[in-house]
Amino acid sequence: MSTETTGLDVTDPETTVRYARCIELSKRVRWEIDRDVIRSRSFDFDQKFLPDGLTQLDRLQGYSASEKRLLSQIQGRTYANMFGMVERFINAKLLDVSREYWFGDQIALEALIRFSDEELKHQALFRRLEHLMAAGMAPGYQFVPEADPVARLVLSKSTWAVLALTCHIELFTQTHYQRSIHPDPELSELFRDVFRFHWKEESQHAVLDEIEWHREDARLTPAQRDAAVDDLIALMLAVDGLLRAQSESDVRYFIHRLGPRSPEQLDQLRAVMLRAYRWQYIVSGIEQPRFFQLLSGLLTEEQMNRVTHALTPLIG
Numbered sequence: 338m339s340t341e342t343t344g345l346d347v348t349d350p351e352t353t354v355r356y357a358r359c360i361e362l363s364k365r366v367r368w369e370i371d372r373d374v375i376r377s378r379s380f381d382f383d384q385k386f387l388p389d390g391l392t393q394l395d396r397l398q399g400y401s402a403s404e405k406r407l408l409s410q411i412q413g414r415t416y417a418n419m420f421g422m423v424e425r426f427i428n429a430k431l432l433d434v435s436r437e438y439w440f441g442d443q444i445a446l447e448a449l450i451r452f453s454d455e456e457l458k459h460q461a462l463f464r465r466l467e468h469l470m471a472a473g474m475a476p477g478y479q480f481v482p483e484a485d486p487v488a489r490l491v492l493s494k495s496t497w498a499v500l501a502l503t504c505h506i507e508l509f510t511q512t513h514y515q516r517s518i519h520p521d522p523e524l525s526e527l528f529r530d531v532f533r534f535h536w537k538e539e540s541q542h543a544v545l546d547e548i549e550w551h552r553e554d555a556r557l558t559p560a561q562r563d564a565a566v567d568d569l570i571a572l573m574l575a576v577d578g579l580l581r582a583q584s585e586s587d588v589r590y591f592i593h594r595l596g597p598r599s600p601e602q603l604d605q606l607r608a609v610m611l612r613a614y615r616w617q618y619i620v621s622g623i624e625q626p627r628f629f630q631l632l633s634g635l636l637t638e639e640q641m642n643r644v645t646h647a648l649t650p651l652i653g
């Protein structure tokens with residue numbers, strides 16, 4: 338689609354105003370890991386980490402409250418690690434597109450450099466979280482995906498598809514915080530604070546993703562866009578492969594901690610964990626109203642159907 342149909346003119350001074358607004362907000366909400374977020378705290382393992390709205394543990398029958406609390410902590414640990422992992426390729430792609438502004442629009446360049454700086458800080462924050470969680474949980478937990486190989490695979494796809502995936506992630510991050518993490522009174526305060534501070538900076542990132550995604554879209558021929566849609570589908574399915582591996586690993590860790598279950602209970606646990614991870618990292622993003630609006634604004638009906646058809650088995 339052209340910029341006419343997306344409603345965004347990337348050469349419009351309005352776009353520069355949006356970059357400038359992102360810089361202003363980025364400066365206003367800026368935080369530091371130790372001074373503002375961690376504040377010498379450690380995790381309280383009598384509390385949940387990830388909220389019910391994301392864990393889907395209310396679907397699990399025959400597990401005690403303390404077992405569900407441990408599952409919410411395992412899912413929370415994976416949640417923090419997942420963000421640390423995806424931010425590797427997000428940052429690399431944003432640095433890649435920033436080359437468009439090395440000369441010329443220095444406001445856009447500053448907005449993207451701040452974005453990159455924030456993602457480096459977020460990765461450091463999530464590494465700190467992993468250490469804090471490991472200190473309070475029995476050994477045996479494993480985060481399966483490795484950030485660099487995953488980033489290399491993602492970045493082998495078209496820029497359009499990587500920016501689409503990035504926009505999807507940065508929009509669902511906000512929805513997760515606003516709808517599920519913020520309102521749950523039973524969560525670890527430290528865990529909630531981490532995602533409150535993260536959300537404050539991600540709000541600007543999603544705006545920049547949208548501008549850069551449209552900008553890239555305006556460059557493509559219909560055939561290139563059509564191929565990029567297949568790339569996006571391939572990326573979503575690759576994410577699903579990671580989720581299958583991680584949910585299996587997290588179930589194994591739980592069983593290792595608390596002992597074997599009946600085959601029926603184990604099957605149920607596996608199904609709920611995979612369903613929860615698909616909800617967190619794929620489905621809640623696809624159904625996010627702004628993302629759906631953006632994607633459907635760029636694609637033809639046939640292309641939208643192709644995406645929906647490919648992802649239907651994951652929606653369950």
Ligand SMILES: [Fe+2]
Nearest residue numbers: 424456459539
């Ligand atoms: Fe981030």
Ligand SMILES: [Fe+2]
Nearest residue numbers: 456507539542
């Ligand atoms: Fe971000």
